Amino acid sequence: MDAGGSPIDHTPELVTRIFDEELERILKELPPGTGQGEIEKYRQARLISEEMIVRHRFNPA
Structure with a gap:
């Protein structure tokens, strides 16, 4: 979720940045x-x- 509470897309770029x-x-x-x-x-x-998340070996949701 973003600061306003809206869902965000968990793109590979976002995951890398985090x-x-x-x-x-x-x-x-x-x-x-x-x-x-x-x-x-x-x-x-x-x-x-x-790598586990990006390759869908683990879903943190």
Whole structure:
């Protein structure tokens, strides 16, 4: 739903943007000194999760 409560189309571009925004937020909230290995796990999880949704392997609705 948009800010006005109207339904919106969940296009692949929108899903990508949302996943990018959430990954950025999560990475900013990690404690200082978080290792690159840990950061890479979050990036991989983001890619896998988006792929599941875009390929209709999971419907978040």
